Amino acid sequence: MSDALALAAVTETLRAVLGEAVRRTVPGVKMTARHPYDAGGADTADDAGPALNVFLYRTDVDSAWRNTDPVGTHPGETRRPALALALHYLLSASVSPGDDSALPERLIGAAMSALHDRPELRADDLRAAADFSDLHLQQEPVKLTPSALTADEMCRLWTSLGGGYRLSVAYEARVVLIDSSAPGRAPLPVLRRGEGGAGPAAAPTAAAPWPVLEAVHPSVAAPGSDVVLSGSGLDSGAVSVRLTHTVLGGPPVVLPARADTARAVRATLGEDLGAGRWSVVVVLADADGGERTTRTRTLCVAPRVTSPLPLTVARDPEGAAVLEVRCAPAVHPGQRVELLVGGRPVAADPFTRATGTLRFRLAAGGPGRYPLRLRVDGVDSPLTDGDTGRFDADTAVVIT
Template identity: 80%
Template sequence: MSDALAIAAVTETLRAVLAEAVQHAVPGAKVTVRHPGDADAAVTGPALNVFLYRTDIDAAWRNTDPPGTHPGETRRPALALALHYLFSAYAPPDDDSAVAERLVGAAMSALHDRPELPAGDLRAAAKFSDLHLQEEPVKLTPSALTADSMCRLWTSLGSGYRLSVAYEARVVLIDSSAPCRTPLPVLRRGEAGSGPVAAPTAAAPWPVLDAVQPAVAEPGSDILLSGSGLTVGAASVRLTHLVLGGPPVVLPARAAGADAVSATLGENLGAGCWSAVVVLTAADGGERTTRPRTLRVAPRVTSPLPLTAVLDPKGAAVLEVRCASAVHPGQRVELLVGSRPVPAQPFARATRTLRFRLAAGVPGRYPLRLRVDGVDSPLTGGDAERFDADTAVVIT
């Protein structure tokens, strides 16, 4: 997700992407961002002008919950935008060497080879915005404007027609700043505290991983992976972080019955969502791998609890929270103070110390959860059906 500066971030990234292409095609050419009427007078040499002439609401995303929203939480949908750009070529009046055609061709070729704006380009060209953290890619596609539509557009711009091509950038998701609620979790469902369980009635010819328990694990704890055919060969568990990627983490597994294996998570395993598979190695060295299941690893708060915070004269407070495993740039981090989510302040490198600015705070004692990539730190202590009184923040 991103902030209100995301529109400008797309424009600046397009300028940077196209600048390299047009300079290669026409040495000395520039990429400008002006109104076409102003560009006529301001541009003297060969140039490609990038102009945002229309924004639309993306209907498919309009009523979709933002990524990371848990069941029962109320978050305003993101402002989903499709941006419509006009790329116009400018050449000196006395130049008859088809400079305009070369500029437009270079721009279309560059966007044909790069139909998305990668996070690295967004971060490099628009450091003022956090659009690069948006999970949904910003895709670029040509827009087919009829001759009548193009004529109407240039007439409304009050400028003479220039060789142009239209493109659409979709989708840009701008976070809502409206307050939202994150209710406390349910501690037990039903008499035994478990919902319905489905299991296969016949053994599968290939190893099958049905479930990973617990649903949310803590670093250093044991996990149970159940299914069928999981003990035919030497078993190991392979974990891959769904956000950070990187080399997989391989854990030795031990049998835990006819259809299950268990493994122990490392103490420094990062928080967030992991993809877990069971790898079975036969005596001849051949491997069989199950389909992945999601393993959610909870962050662990290591700051002395309860936290204390003092409101400043403006009613705001800065909370500093330390966690056991490092949190990396690109992960979505929030501190849930009662039912109120507070986003983490930006950080440029992996860190175990996070800062959160709570605005318009109200004195009181509130349950405290650290959320990393949608996974919350535990609120319960030894008694799974009661909230830990010390896992809280006291605001004065």
């Protein structure tokens, strides 16, 4: 998750990270991000002194990410893939006339040592140095690796830059994912799959010697509801359920549970359980204090729109509509939040702390009544009436 300012964010963060490290070796060094012909080429008092320049000289499209579905895309949905870029940087050292001739080597050595010890740009570095971009929310890290340029390639590079050679080293920053601004399509969900909506059923013919967790029902649950975890060998000890959030991390959530049978365990989700995807295991404690755990399965906890429904919003003179939506439980920074208006996904405005109030800006679109879903980390709020199993007509937004 990042925007078109991601390139500038990588440059600013790289300059900040290198500046902090290099100044410990060469106090007073300046960090610049200019064309190498201009960096260190002036003889004014302001530009005097040692400097390390960071210059983005080439960008490539990452072919491995080019056709990868965007994060949070469900089967049957269509969205433009993110623009995946590899950025190529040239780090060059410049000194004033009369400075120690070994000073460039000290600058480049300090820079390479810093990137060797810190080979990726962390989210807190990106947030601190480039708060104008949301690149820090990108789940894939931006990794820095040296680029091995031959003497001929380095000669051609400096010749094309129009200046005399200075001691330099090349690095690659990969991958930077820029989200597409083209609207996607998110069709309404299928209400029933198979007779009675139960879908296909499968069961092992013999009990496994180790507890096995096969399925979680329902696979998408609301906070405060019961879930049934089915498998085999689930009654051979004191049973509990352990949940871990796959995005937010943090300590596991342990829920008391009861074994209905050897093949089913029931647990009640907490009311404040965060929305998104959780990894769930069944834990069986032995009498001597040992425990056995099943393999993990995924449990999706659905957000809930708590604003009065249906929502009504008017378009501004430019045809855009700004929607304010309240939800429970609160969402946290780092979670991917979208509002599905009909079949169109709209990203939430950036937020920096846990919040239960979200804002969405829907670009120009026609008036009408559209089904409404809130999606947090790929998990949608319910769109159907729990009693009838049909679409709830009130779960909608009316755009005038």
